[in-house]
Amino acid sequence: MEKKDIIQSVKDSLFTGIIALALFGPIVGLRTASKGEGLFITPQWGLVFILVGLCILGRFLINLNSARKTEFTFFSKFTSKLSSVTEEKAKHLAITAILFAVVFPFLPFTDRYFMDVAIMILTYIMLGWGLNIVVGLAGLLDLGYVAFYAVGAYSYALIATTFGWSFWICLPLAGIFAAFFGILLGFPVLRLRGDYLAIVTLGFGEIIRIVLINWYEVTNGPDGITGIPRPSFFGLPFKRSPDEGEASFHTFFNLEYSTMHRIIFLYYLILVLALITNYFTLKIRKLPVGRAWEALREDEIACKSLGVNPTNTKLTAFAIGAMFGGFAGSFFATRQAFISPESFTFIESAIIVAIVVLGGMGSQTGVVLASIFLIGITEMFRDLEQFRMIAFGGAMVLIMVFKPKGILANRKPTILMHGDKK
Amino acid sequence: MEYFIQQLVNGITLGSIYGLIAIGYTMVYGIIGMINFAHGDIFMIGAFVALISFIIFGLTGVALPVILLLVLLIAMLFTACYGWTVEKLAYKPLRGSFRLAPLISALGMSIVLQNYVQVAQGARVKPMQPLISGGLEFFKNSEFVVTVSYLQIFIVVLTVILMGIFTYLITKTDLGRAQRACEQDRTMTALLGINVDRTISITFIIGSSLASVAGMMFVLYYGVIDFYIGFLAGIKAFTAAVLGGIGSLPGAMLGGLLIGLIETFWGGYVSLEYKDVAAFSVLIVVLIFFPTGFLGKPDIEKV
Amino acid sequence: MSNLLSVENLTMQFGGLTAIDNLSFDAKNNEITSIIGPNGAGKTTVFNCLTGFYKPTNGQMFLHKDEGKISLRKYTDFKIAHVAKVARTFQNIRLFPAMSVLENLLVAQHNELMVASGYSLFGLLNLKSYRDKEQLAVDKARYWLDIIGLTNRADDNAGDLPYGDQRKLEIVRAMCIEPKLLCLDEPAAGLNPKESAELNKLLKFIKTEKKTGILLIEHDMSVVMGISDHVVVLNYGKKIFEGTADQTKTSKEVIEAYLGVDE
Numbered sequence: 005m006e007k008k009d010i011i012q013s014v015k016d017s018l019f020t021g022i023i024a025l026a027l028f029g030p031i032v033g034l035r036t037a038s039k040g041e042g043l044f045i046t047p048q049w050g051l052v053f054i055l056v057g058l059c060i061l062g063r064f065l066i067n068l069n070s071a072r073k074t075e076f077t078f079f080s081k082f083t084s085k086l087s088s089v090t091e092e093k094a095k096h097l098a099i100t101a102i103l104f105a106v107v108f109p110f111l112p113f114t115d116r117y118f119m120d121v122a123i124m125i126l127t128y129i130m131l132g133w134g135l136n137i138v139v140g141l142a143g144l145l146d147l148g149y150v151a152f153y154a155v156g157a158y159s160y161a162l163i164a165t166t167f168g169w170s171f172w173i174c175l176p177l178a179g180i181f182a183a184f185f186g187i188l189l190g191f192p193v194l195r196l197r198g199d200y201l202a203i204v205t206l207g208f209g210e211i212i213r214i215v216l217i218n219w220y221e222v223t224n225g226p227d228g229i230t231g232i233p234r235p236s237f238f239g240l241p242f243k244r245s246p247d248e249g250e251a252s253f254h255t256f257f258n259l260e261y262s263t264m265h266r267i268i269f270l271y272y273l274i275l276v277l278a279l280i281t282n283y284f285t286l287k288i289r290k291l292p293v294g295r296a297w298e299a300l301r302e303d304e305i306a307c308k309s310l311g312v313n314p315t316n317t318k319l320t321a322f323a324i325g326a327m328f329g330g331f332a333g334s335f336f337a338t339r340q341a342f343i344s345p346e347s348f349t350f351i352e353s354a355i356i357v358a359i360v361v362l363g364g365m366g367s368q369t370g371v372v373l374a375s376i377f378l379i380g381i382t383e384m385f386r387d388l389e390q391f392r393m394i395a396f397g398g399a400m401v402l403i404m405v406f407k408p409k410g411i412l413a414n415r416k417p418t419i420l421m422h423g424d425k426k
Numbered sequence: 427m428e429y430f431i432q433q434l435v436n437g438i439t440l441g442s443i444y445g446l447i448a449i450g451y452t453m454v455y456g457i458i459g460m461i462n463f464a465h466g467d468i469f470m471i472g473a474f475v476a477l478i479s480f481i482i483f484g485l486t487g488v489a490l491p492v493i494l495l496l497v498l499l500i501a502m503l504f505t506a507c508y509g510w511t512v513e514k515l516a517y518k519p520l521r522g523s524f525r526l527a528p529l530i531s532a533l534g535m536s537i538v539l540q541n542y543v544q545v546a547q548g549a550r551v552k553p554m555q556p557l558i559s560g561g562l563e564f565f566k567n568s569e570f571v572v573t574v575s576y577l578q579i580f581i582v583v584l585t586v587i588l589m590g591i592f593t594y595l596i597t598k599t600d601l602g603r604a605q606r607a608c609e610q611d612r613t614m615t616a617l618l619g620i621n622v623d624r625t626i627s628i629t630f631i632i633g634s635s636l637a638s639v640a641g642m643m644f645v646l647y648y649g650v651i652d653f654y655i656g657f658l659a660g661i662k663a664f665t666a667a668v669l670g671g672i673g674s675l676p677g678a679m680l681g682g683l684l685i686g687l688i689e690t691f692w693g694g695y696v697s698l699e700y701k702d703v704a705a706f707s708v709l710i711v712v713l714i715f716f717p718t719g720f721l722g723k724p725d726i727e728k729v
Numbered sequence: 730m731s732n733l734l735s736v737e738n739l740t741m742q743f744g745g746l747t748a749i750d751n752l753s754f755d756a757k758n759n760e761i762t763s764i765i766g767p768n769g770a771g772k773t774t775v776f777n778c779l780t781g782f783y784k785p786t787n788g789q790m791f792l793h794k795d796e797g798k799i800s801l802r803k804y805t806d807f808k809i810a811h812v813a814k815v816a817r818t819f820q821n822i823r824l825f826p827a828m829s830v831l832e833n834l835l836v837a838q839h840n841e842l843m844v845a846s847g848y849s850l851f852g853l854l855n856l857k858s859y860r861d862k863e864q865l866a867v868d869k870a871r872y873w874l875d876i877i878g879l880t881n882r883a884d885d886n887a888g889d890l891p892y893g894d895q896r897k898l899e900i901v902r903a904m905c906i907e908p909k910l911l912c913l914d915e916p917a918a919g920l921n922p923k924e925s926a927e928l929n930k931l932l933k934f935i936k937t938e939k940k941t942g943i944l945l946i947e948h949d950m951s952v953v954m955g956i957s958d959h960v961v962v963l964n965y966g967k968k969i970f971e972g973t974a975d976q977t978k979t980s981k982e983v984i985e986a987y988l989g990v991d992e
């Protein structure tokens with residue numbers, strides 16, 4: 005590197021420092037805190053100087069690096085390796101992953117915490133797979149997916165608490181309700197341009213949430229719905245002391261009572277639901293309607309010129325995506341036994357969209373990787389509640405900047421004329 | 427009748443705030459064709475900078491007009507830095523990338539900004555004592571006294587002044603011409619020797635400064651802020667931009683006024699709980715039946 | 730030869746601009762009718778009206794089918810291709826670039842395949858009736874790929890093909906909907922002389938073997954003069970001449986429109 009370059013990058017880093025000072029100075033440096041009547045300022049200049057210093061240093065290092073033209077090699081190597089696996093190998097990998105998921109609850113290190121995180125990740129994988137139909141395949145940016153999740157959860161909760169029907173009846177009903185809402189929303193808005201659609205779906209998600217908060221008679225408002233029936237194992241409840249004359253899971257199988265039974269059951273339940281979603285998506289992608297979704301994503305005008313009905317095609321994508329969101333919502337309701345509007349905020353939609361886009365639009369494996377990665381990150385920052393959301397948002401920006409097509413961007417044709425050559 | 431006039435006054439005040447934010451959406455959309463999702467949070471940061479400066483200057487005992495002017499300038503300056511940085515970090519590298527990428531990146535940026543302020547400033551709501559009090563009262567001998575506070579007058583007058591300056595900037599200066607050229611055809615503009623990057627940066631700077639003024643007004647008007655105010659205000663301002671015709675500056679102002687009025691009247695006459703639903707419903711209805719808004723250009727897709 | 734398409738008094742205005750001005754012409758079955766004219770004459774706009782992308786300000790467009798004549802105005806966008814069977818290509822190629830060549834051709838057979846798949850139900854159940862229909866669709870795609878010599882690239886992304894092949898692919902993709910009328914917007918643009926000659930052959934094949942009427946917009950005069958049966962010349966949205974290729978070559982109006990007149 006030449007001397008001129010060094011001077012240049014020092015200057016540049018100092019400039020970065022000035023900007024950083026302007027950014028962090030007031031917001032970080034002058035913390036407002038209420039004391040008695042009014043607000044007071046607590047200065048935290050030390051923190052500001054650390055942050056500014058980090059920015060200068062970071063910028064300087066980046067400058068050095070870019071002068072040497074090194075790239076983000078590790079990341080791209082990893083992903084390109086993943087993208088280049090053959091059909092054969094991909095199958096093996098998938099089977100291994102599923103096997104791992106099946107034995108996971110019985111691995112020696114698996115404890116309650118791991119199970120909870122695993123269930124959470126699987127829920128997001130399922131939601132991601134559901135939304136992947138809408139965003140990844142059909143290319144419709146839906147920022148209100150959480151609305152269908154909410155509709156599923158609430159319809160499950162209401163049906164189950166009102167009629168006392170079993171999980172397996174309520175689940176499809178909740179899915180149908182969610183799909184119905186999908187059609188209701190989709191019908192007027194699917195004509196809209198991509199980014200308008202995004203905002204309208206976001207608005208729809210908020211409307212649903214506000215209605216849930218304010219419609220006391222039905223939803224019980226912000227207090228939410230409690231006492232949602234827990235799932236049972238084919239009629240056998242997971243209770244410590246079953247009612248008179250009733251068998252429960254541990255008495256029936258002659259086991260010691262453990263709360264883990266229910267957790268493990270829930271784990272398998274969401275695993276099965278997620279795998280069904282995946283199987284369905286993989287299948288439908290190869291059907292005419294699936295190809296039409298992808299064609300619409302590529303070029304809507306060309307689709308019209310070939311006689312593809314864009315509205316109907318998008319509507320099916322929307323409805324099917326909503327249905328899976330509804331299923332996931334039912335699962336959420338039965339797992340928590342309690343739901344309230346707080347669980348269905350915009351940030352949930354953002355997380356699910358992030359999973360799909362970061363995974364690589366349309367890639368089913370990508371959704372799995374992105375879910376593990378994003379939820380993993382937020383779990384690592386678990387004790388620092390707000391830092392984890394900063395990390396999360398930052399990851400979204402970074403991945404878009406370095407890999408705008410997502411982690412796994414390759415796409416395999418849905419049908420081959422000459423067979424798999426590799 | 428008196429109640430109606432009162433709502434009208436409140437609506438216009440609120441509309442001014444939305445209008446100022448909406449300009450940022452409209453300008454950015456016009457020039458790079460993306461919805462700057464983080465713009466609402468830029469507004470929120472503007473509100474925080476204003477709040478902090480108010481506290482600091484409040485201790486010095488300087489005369490009120492001087493404080494207002496200083497806070498205005500400080501808020502604009504610091505918030506503009508945020509707008510500029512956000513563009514550089516999250517949008518610029520994505521120019522020419524596939525169409526959803528900038529939107530996702532903006533979404534990420536919005537999450538970062540919100541939580542960053544939450545960490546730095548705490549999650550609690552921040553109350554502030556009213557600075558400008560008093561007002562004019564009308565219809566004193568009727569049942570309902572209509573009050574037009576000095577604060578409301580200040581907000582509306584300031585908005586009008588800023589709009590004037592701003593319209594001049596866009597229609598009469600080289601900068602405005604460069605901006606409009608970029609809207610038409612960025613490649614061609616670059617070929618003609620105009621610094622497109624700089625023009626885009628300036629657009630973000632202007633948009634953010636106006637949003638920060640809105641933020642300052644918000645602090646003064648409501649007296650409380652938190653890190654979350656940007657989300658709703660942002661969506662409503664975006665609705666305003668669309669309603670007026672996205673890409674059109676007078677449209678943004680008009681849309682802001684309309685949204686402000688709709689929201690206040692809905693809250694005043696129909697139901698306060700559902701006043702946000704009103705804004706979102708308007709957004710949906712407008713986009714479906716009126717996608718080009720009132721003052722927008724018709725948008726026939728060329729094939 | 731009988732009429733296939735009649736355009737009557739077609740007018741299209743964009744605000745104050747009249748892109749097509751009271752245009753009438755006919756196109757006959759099994760013929761290639763060319764529309765030529767300087768840039769901005771309104772040629773693409775005619776296509777956009779015919780294929781339902783724009784709604785004309787005025788005028789009628791009729792397609793004569795065996796069952797009788799139908800008015801194209803009645804159909805909007807996708808129905809033009811689906812019901813009226815008018816197919817088109819675009820001046821700027823519009824393939825599905827991230828999808829394979831074969832998939833491009835299958836999307837063109839979407840409507841039949843949807844029915845065959847029982848609106849996805851039979852497809853999800855993997856019934857034989859659907860698999861057979863899908864095989865037929867693949868066979869049709871192979872037939873057209875053989876003709877344009879792209880069979881070995883069937884599984885590659887359409888976006889990865891060379892420009893000339895993309896043009897040809899777009900044409901055969903349009904043919905996969907089995908159109909009565911095929912509208913081609915500057916298919917020879919950007920082709921080298923060899924590719925242009927191949928294009929001529931392809932169009933003649935479509936005309937004679939497939940009995941499909943062709944409406945052709947083209948600037949490349951070697952293509953126009955080589956294969957057109959009938960030529961319509963537009964300038965500023967108005968028809969200034971109509972006749973055979975040979976007549977067009979010698980027409981004074983046409984030469985003036987292209988070269989300008991000295992005042």
Ligand SMILES: Nc1ncnc2c1ncn2[C@@H]1O[C@H](COP(=O)(O)OP(=O)(O)OP(=O)(O)O)[C@@H](O)[C@H]1O
Binds near residue numbers: 726748
């Ligand atoms: N959607 C539209 N909105 C406004 N004006 C339009 C629109 N579409 C076409 N025009 C105008 O109509 C006129 C004719 O355009 P058209 O694209 O039909 O020309 P063309 O004959 O196809 O030219 P070229 O040979 O360059 O393709 C032009 O002046 C064009 O600007």
Ligand SMILES: [Mg+2]
Binds near residue numbers: 772774820
């Ligand atoms: Mg044209």
